Amino acid sequence: MSNFVQNIVVLAVCWLLVTAAGVYVTFFEQPEELDRLEKAEKVTRLKEAELTTLLAEEASAAQQAEQILRRWEARYKIIPKELEDEEVVAYLNHLSRTGFKNFDITFGGIRRTRDFSAYAYQISGRGFFDALYRVVWELENNRYFFRVRDLRLEHIDLVSRDRESQREALHVMVSFTMGVEAYFGGAEGLSAESVLAGLPEEAGHVEGGLATVLPPVPAEVLPAREPAKNPFFPAIMSTIPPNTDNLVDVEKARLVSIVAGKAIFLWEDEYHQLDIGDPVYLGKIILVDPTEDRVVARLNKGGIIDEVELELQTGERYRQALGPVNLSPAEQH
Template identity: 55%
Template sequence: MSNLGYNIIILATCWLLVTGAGVYVTYFEQPKEVERLEKAEKLARLRQAEVTALLAEESSSAQMAKEIITKWRARYKIIPDALKTPDIVGYLNRLTAVGFKNFDVKFAGNQRGQDFGTYTFKASGRGYYTSLYKFIWEVENNRNFYRVRNLALDQIDLVSENKDTGKNELEVLVSFKMDIDAYYGGVTGLSAGDEGIKGLFESDGLPITQADGAERPPVPSYVLPEMKPITNPFYPLILNAIPPNTYDLLEVENAVLVSIVGDDKAVFVEGGEYVTLGRGDPVYLGQITLIDPTEGRVLARLNRGGIIDEVELLLQTGERYRQAAGDVRLSPIESQ
C-alpha cells in the first residue's frame, strides 16, 4: 500500500476520533454542564433576590423601629406607683362639677396584673351632651391614665324650673352609663416623664395644667381629637314638645297688633299689657322679621320645635277706618 493510502487511513481515523469525541462532548457532557450552570445561575438569582428582600425588610424594620421608639419616647400618660379610691372619686367629681344633673360613681373592683393595677368604677347619670363630651375628652387625653369603656347613651327631654325666671324650660339631655378604668403601679419605665417628651414636638402643645389641676397632654393639638363636639347628635331636629316660654317673651299668637310707630316699631297688647318691639326683636319661639306700616301688618318667624312657621298680625283699625288705595294713609270715615 502506498504512502497516500496510509495517510488517508490515518486522516480518516483521526477524523473519526475527533468527530466521535465532539459528538460525545456535545450530546453527553455539555448538557450536564449547561444544566449545572443554569442551576448555579438560578441559585445566584435566588440569593440575589433574597439579599434584596432582606435589605428591603431591614429598611422597613429600621423605619418601624424608629417610629416605635419615637412613639415610646412620646408617651405622656402618667401611671402613679400608688392610687387610692378617694383620689379617683375626687378627680371625677372635679371634672363633672358643671354640666351634669347627676353623676353617680360606684366602685366595681380592683385587679392587679403582672405589669400594672386597675381600679374599675361604674358611672351613670344625666347631663348635657357637650359636658359629657368634655368629660370623656379629659379622661381619655389628660396625662392621668384613665380609660372609658362600655359607654351607652340615650337622649331625654327634661322640663325643669329656671332658677332665674322661675318658669319651666325644656332641656335636651343625655343619660349615660360607662365603665371607667384607672391605672396605677406600672412596671419601671412604663409611666412617662417630662424628660422623654422634650424636643419631640413643636411649640403647639396644649397647656400642661388647668384650673382643676388636670394635666393636659404636652403634644400638638392636631394629633388629638377635637376638644369640642362639632355637632350634637342627640339634639333632635324636631322636638317632641315645644319649649316653654321661660323668659316671658311675647306670644304673637295670643297678642293683638294695635299700632305701628314709624317704620320699625310695632305695639302689641297681650293679657292687658302693651309691648313695643322692633324688627329682629325676639318673641316666644322666634323673632319679628317684618314691620310694614303701609299694609299695617307684622310678620314673625317661629320655630315650633324644629318646624318653621310664619305668623302674620294685621293692624286692627276698626270699622271707622279704611285703607285707601295709592299713597293715601289711613283716614277716618265720617259717620252719617
C-alpha cells in the same frame, strides 16, 4: 501504499475522531452541563429574590420600629407610683360640677398586675350631652392614665319648673353608665415622667387638682374639645319647648301699631316694641314693613320652620277688608 493514500487515511481517522468527540460533547456532556448551569442560575436568582425580600422586610421593620419608638418616647401619659382613691373621686367631682342632674360614683375595687395597678369605678347619672362629652374628653386626654369602658347613653327629656315664675323648661339630656379605671403603680419606664425626669420644676401645672411636672400637651395633637353635633338633640321635636323667657308669642299677641320702623305688640296686657332681628317665642322678627302695615316672623316649631305674617288692622288694608264705602253726592241726600 503510497504516502498520499496514507495521508488521506490519517486525515480521515482524525476527522472521525474529532467528529466523534464533537458529537459526544454536543449531545452528552453539554446538555448535562447546560442543565446544571440553568439550575445554578435559578438557585442564584431565588437567593437574590429572597435577599431582596429580606432587605425590604428589614427596611419596613426598621421603619415600624422607628415609628413605635418615636411614639413610645413621645408618650405623655403618667402612671404615678402612688395614687389615692380620694384624689380620683375629687377629680371626678371636679369634672362633673356643672351640666349634670346627678353624677353617681361607685367604687369597684383595685386591680393589681405585675406592671400596674388600677382603681375601678362605676359611674351613672343624667346630664347634658356636651357636659358628658367634656368629662370623657378630660378623662381620655388628661396626663394621668384614665380609661373609659362600656359607655352607654340613652336619650331623655327632663321638664323643670321655675319656683318663682312657675314656668316649665324642657331639657334634652342623656342618662349614662360607664366604667372608669385610674392607673397607678406603673413599672419602671412605663410612665412619661421617666422620659422627662430632668424637666425644670417651673414647667409643672395642675389638671383638675392632679399636679404634674410636665408641660401641657399641644391642643393641635388632641381631639376636638367640643362635639361637632349633639346626636341626641332631635332635628324635629315632638314637643315644642315652653316659653321660659316669656317672649312675645306673635301667634297670640296683637299687632297694634308700627312706629318708626318698629312693631308694637300687645302681649299679656303689656306693650312690646320689636325691631328686625329681635327674638320672639320660637323665633325672631325678620321683616317690619310700615308701607304695607305688616310684620313677618320666622319661627322654629320644633325643627319645622314657619313664617308668620301679621297685618295691622287699620288703613287701606283694613278698609278693603270691610269693603268699599264710596258714597256719591246723590246718595248722601
